[in-house]
Amino acid sequence: MEPAVLLEGITKRFPGVVANDQVNLRVEAGEIHAICGENGAGKSTLMKILYGMQPPDEGHMFVNGEEVHFSSPKDAIARGIGMVHQHFMLADNFTVLENVVLGSEPEKHGSIDFDAARQRILELGEKYGLTIDPDRVTDELEVGERQRVEIIKVLFRGGQILILDEPTAVLVPQEVEELFANIRGLKAEGHTIIFIDHKLDEVLEISDSITVLRRGRTVATVKPEDVSARDLAELMVGSELPTPTVEESTVTDVPVLELDAVEVLDDGRNVVHSTTFTIHKGEIVGVAGVEGNGQSELVEAILGLREVEVGKISLNGEDITHTSVRHRREDGMGYIPEDRHRRGLLLPATLWENDMLGHQSMEPFVRNGFWVDRAAARAHTRKVIEEYDVRTPGVDVPALALSGGNQQKLIVGREMSVPLSVLIAAHPTRGIDVGAQAAVWDELRRARREGLAVLLVSADLDELIGLSDRLFVMLRGRIVAELDPEEVDARQLGAYMTGAATAEAAS
Amino acid sequence: MIRRLGYSVAAPVASLLLALVFGAIVLQLTGADPWTAFANVWEFGTRLETLVDTLNRGTALYLSGVAVAIGFKMNLFNIGVEGQYILAAIVAAEVGAKVGNLPPVIHVTVILLTAMTVGALWSGLAGVLKAYRNVNEVISTIMLNAIGVAGLVAFLLKKWDVPDALLDTKTQEIPRSGWMPSLTWVPELFTRDIAKELYGFLAIAVVVGILYHVLLNKTRIGYDLRATGWNPFAARAGGVDPKRTIILAMLLSGAVAGLVGLGDLLGKDHAYSLRFIQQRGFNGIAVALLGRNHPVGIAIGAFIFGWLEASGGVLQVKGDAPAEIVTILKGVIVLAAVIAYAVVERKRQAFETAAAAAAVAEKEPAVVVAPVGDGTEAGK
Ligand SMILES: Nc1ncnc2c1ncn2[C@@H]1O[C@H](COP(=O)(O)OP(=O)(O)OP(=O)(O)O)[C@@H](O)[C@H]1O
Ligand SMILES: [Mg+2]
Numbered sequence: 001m002e003p004a005v006l007l008e009g010i011t012k013r014f015p016g017v018v019a020n021d022q023v024n025l026r027v028e029a030g031e032i033h034a035i036c037g038e039n040g041a042g043k044s045t046l047m048k049i050l051y052g053m054q055p056p057d058e059g060h061m062f063v064n065g066e067e068v069h070f071s072s073p074k075d076a077i078a079r080g081i082g083m084v085h086q087h088f089m090l091a092d093n094f095t096v097l098e099n100v101v102l103g104s105e106p107e108k109h110g111s112i113d114f115d116a117a118r119q120r121i122l123e124l125g126e127k128y129g130l131t132i133d134p135d136r137v138t139d140e141l142e143v144g145e146r147q148r149v150e151i152i153k154v155l156f157r158g159g160q161i162l163i164l165d166e167p168t169a170v171l172v173p174q175e176v177e178e179l180f181a182n183i184r185g186l187k188a189e190g191h192t193i194i195f196i197d198h199k200l201d202e203v204l205e206i207s208d209s210i211t212v213l214r215r216g217r218t219v220a221t222v223k224p225e226d227v228s229a230r231d232l233a234e235l236m237v238g239s240e241l242p243t244p245t246v247e248e249s250t251v252t253d254v255p256v257l258e259l260d261a262v263e264v265l266d267d268g269r270n271v272v273h274s275t276t277f278t279i280h281k282g283e284i285v286g287v288a289g290v291e292g293n294g295q296s297e298l299v300e301a302i303l304g305l306r307e308v309e310v311g312k313i314s315l316n317g318e319d320i321t322h323t324s325v326r327h328r329r330e331d332g333m334g335y336i337p338e339d340r341h342r343r344g345l346l347l348p349a350t351l352w353e354n355d356m357l358g359h360q361s362m363e364p365f366v367r368n369g370f371w372v373d374r375a376a377a378r379a380h381t382r383k384v385i386e387e388y389d390v391r392t393p394g395v396d397v398p399a400l401a402l403s404g405g406n407q408q409k410l411i412v413g414r415e416m417s418v419p420l421s422v423l424i425a426a427h428p429t430r431g432i433d434v435g436a437q438a439a440v441w442d443e444l445r446r447a448r449r450e451g452l453a454v455l456l457v458s459a460d461l462d463e464l465i466g467l468s469d470r471l472f473v474m475l476r477g478r479i480v481a482e483l484d485p486e487e488v489d490a491r492q493l494g495a496y497m498t499g500a501a502t503a504e505a506a507s
Numbered sequence: 508m509i510r511r512l513g514y515s516v517a518a519p520v521a522s523l524l525l526a527l528v529f530g531a532i533v534l535q536l537t538g539a540d541p542w543t544a545f546a547n548v549w550e551f552g553t554r555l556e557t558l559v560d561t562l563n564r565g566t567a568l569y570l571s572g573v574a575v576a577i578g579f580k581m582n583l584f585n586i587g588v589e590g591q592y593i594l595a596a597i598v599a600a601e602v603g604a605k606v607g608n609l610p611p612v613i614h615v616t617v618i619l620l621t622a623m624t625v626g627a628l629w630s631g632l633a634g635v636l637k638a639y640r641n642v643n644e645v646i647s648t649i650m651l652n653a654i655g656v657a658g659l660v661a662f663l664l665k666k667w668d669v670p671d672a673l674l675d676t677k678t679q680e681i682p683r684s685g686w687m688p689s690l691t692w693v694p695e696l697f698t699r700d701i702a703k704e705l706y707g708f709l710a711i712a713v714v715v716g717i718l719y720h721v722l723l724n725k726t727r728i729g730y731d732l733r734a735t736g737w738n739p740f741a742a743r744a745g746g747v748d749p750k751r752t753i754i755l756a757m758l759l760s761g762a763v764a765g766l767v768g769l770g771d772l773l774g775k776d777h778a779y780s781l782r783f784i785q786q787r788g789f790n791g792i793a794v795a796l797l798g799r800n801h802p803v804g805i806a807i808g809a810f811i812f813g814w815l816e817a818s819g820g821v822l823q824v825k826g827d828a829p830a831e832i833v834t835i836l837k838g839v840i841v842l843a844a845v846i847a848y849a850v851v852e853r854k855r856q857a858f859e860t861a862a863a864a865a866a867v868a869e870k871e872p873a874v875v876v877a878p879v880g881d882g883t884e885a886g887k
Contacts, residue, residue: 361746
């Protein structure tokens with residue numbers, strides 16, 4: 001049988017980098033094919049080429065045995081190829097239905113036939129277990145649901161070959177299981193799935209074959225039966241697979257960040273109920289929870305992006321409940337946002353301008369609090385790039401030219417490279433490859449040893465358990481359990497997160 | 508290097524050529540002979556007097572363009588420059604007249620500060636509405652234009668009108684100490700006598716251009732403005748206060764807008780009258796677009812527009828075509844510029860990519876050469 005996708009000698013260059021260098025890829029029809037590789041290895045670029053978003057500089061593409069030349073995603077869609085991007089592309093204030101229909105409107109007498117579209121969405125949902133209410137506004141959806149919408153959108157357009165770029169990065173384990181069930185369902189119906197993932201055990205669990213890219217080249221295509229996660233990591237980076245390990249506790253009794261009965265409202269609805277806790281110098285406090293249970297709002301309230309209606313927040317003994325974001329940052333608060341494109345980066349701006357963000361009132365970025373010191377800022381950025389291994393041709397390229405993982409590394413580096421007393425880290429290693437992830441963990445531990453207080457929100461339960469000194473579980477806006485990370489495993493923690501296990505049962 | 512420079516000049520030149528072609532077609536359609544018409548315009552347009560007139564008009568258009576660009580830098584669309592500069596001009600004229608004789612530098616400074624304050628306040632109003640009431644600045648500035656020009660200015664003009672023999676509606680004349688000396692002597696150093704005054708106000712526009720560049724690129728305030736324009740959510744997480752930044756941007760934009768009419772006021776008219784030139788706020792939007800919000804780009808745009816205004820009138824005088832052709836050409840230039848910029852940008856990126864690829868290949872020949880040779884299944 002002809003392979004569903006065959007790429008031969010694909011080369012793609014960007015200013016200063018060769019993103020794909022003579023890449024070959026063979027995906028059999030009806031298989032689940034994983035693409036692995038370090039940050040910046042060229043995975044997203046290769047998929048964008050296959051989806052017609054970018055033309056290759058060299059090489060040939062075959063779909064179901066026929067050579068194709070795509071000049072836009074439209075051409076790829078016509079060949080039955082669909083893609084769900086690393087960074088979602090849904091229009092926030094549209095309904096699910098509108099988002100799905102956008103760009104592929106089924107017409108009836110010249111107007112969009114919404115009823116037929118709604119019917120079809122429901123059918124697709126039924127068939128693949130992708131249940132979603134077509135009339136909900138995308139804004140209100142949780143990440144797992146948004147992803148389902150993206151997949152439905154692809155299927156709606158008749159996609160036979162689905163490309164998923166890091167679909168699991170934003171999901172908690174239960175959601176990953178649901179997604180994998182969907183993917184298996186799609187496979188059973190004869191669809192071909194290509195997906196990118198940094199979590200190697202997930203890759204081994206679901207894929208039929210795995211292609212590894214390294215620095216823009218195909219290193220190998222292997223079968224999951226023949227390799228271990230360790231082998232894969234070695235193929236990717238040529239080094240060993242790290243595991244997060246607990247270290248000697250460095251917790252002190254000096255309080256840094258204190259929340260006292262803090263409540264957060266959203267449109268008059270309580271999204272965070274009375275919450276009280278203290279993070280001490282040298283302590284990492286982890287927050288587990290399925291996305292949408294108030295963690296984001298809690299983080300935003302601590303940073304000052306959201307008004308705190310009731311309660312009090314103190315930093316190093318000073319009441320900061322109603323101070324500005326800038327004030328908090330100047331007081332030593334760092335912030336790694338959960339959504340790097342929305343809250344973290346100035347995409348069209350250069351890397352050094354991005355490195356300044358949040359520090360633009362501080363030395364060495366500005367002199368006398370007013371004059372931007374370009375040379376010092378660029379030097380600082382060069383240091384961040386070096387220390388956090390951000391793969392880039394230079395500090396003057398725009399942030400949008402970096403691969404997703406490298407953007408993340410830049411943010412982590414930016415936040416941790418200035419003196420801090422507390423770091424609010426939401427999914428700090430989201431989208432970062434195994435090697436770089438270990439480096440970030442080491443950096444967090446080093447900072448903790450030196451007295452940093454950290455609030456760590458993460459969907460990666462191993463990360464939470466491995467790094468935290470204490471663990472909270474958030475459910476429907478409340479902290480429902482406080483756990484000792486040495487005494488829980490990922491499975492138990494998962495049960496707390498969905499409410500299947502409760503604090504009472506544990507004690 | 509030369510090639511890079513070529514790319515940045517290519518777009519404006521291309522749009523100018525496009526406008527010429529289009530202008531020729533329009534002239535042909537109106538029954539005129541494009542060649543004679545262009546020859547007339549060229550002959551008239553290259554006279555020293557016309558060029559001085561171009562600079563005078565360009566000065567006003569430049570300030571208007573900068574005012575609009577300050578807003579554009581953070582995705583604010585200040586359509587209100589029109590109202591801001593006219594209102595500022597009439598108030599500055601009246602204040603300049605009423606303060607009487609002052610030492611010259613102080614007198615002019617008082618007039619400048621008055622105009623900037625009025626412009627800033629009128630524009631700041633839109634900023635406050637946007638920051639605290641989330642009123643779209645496009646709508647509020649359009650309304651402020653209507654209220655300002657049709658209402659307030661008309662009212663003030665009637666109130667401050669001084670009766671004179673010519674039955675002209677105008678404010679009281681500013682005393683000589685509040686006039687700005689002409690700069691005509693500078694070009695005259697190199698050429699002949701010029702029968703037209705070059706506004707000394709040109710110097711102020713140059714200073715504003717430099718300050719615009721410095722503020723935007725070298726200061727924290729400028730960084731905050733640009734960051735908000737790039738991504739307001741990330742800027743906010745980075746400690747930029749969105750409300751303050753919006754208001755600040757509108758105040759700055761309005762302050763510069765306040766200066767737009769002062770070249771004419773301080774250099775020629777010395778009073779506000781019904782003949783005061785309008786539309787400069789709207790032309791400033793086009794000039795800012797043409798110049799891509801860049802201080803030098805805006806200057807080029809202002810010069811082109813100023814020249815069209817200064818020399819296009821000759822068509823009408825010589826009976827070649829209606830004066831409206833200038834308005835059409837202005838529109839065509841802006842449209843052509845938008846297209847040309849997009850095309851040139853794509854070409855430039857392709858060129859830089861190729862250059863970078865060549866540089867990379869040169870730097871690491873050993874690494875690149877080996878696997879490329881056979882290309883298949885490298886790691887196996
Ligand atoms: N639009 C662009 N302009 C310039 N360079 C780019 C652009 N897109 C990608 N690159 C570069 O191409 C290389 C490959 O990027 P790509 O996004 O494909 O990596 P990736 O394998 O998906 O990494 P990640 O795991 O971090 O998402 C990177 O070095 C990146 O900087
Ligand atoms: Mg990627």
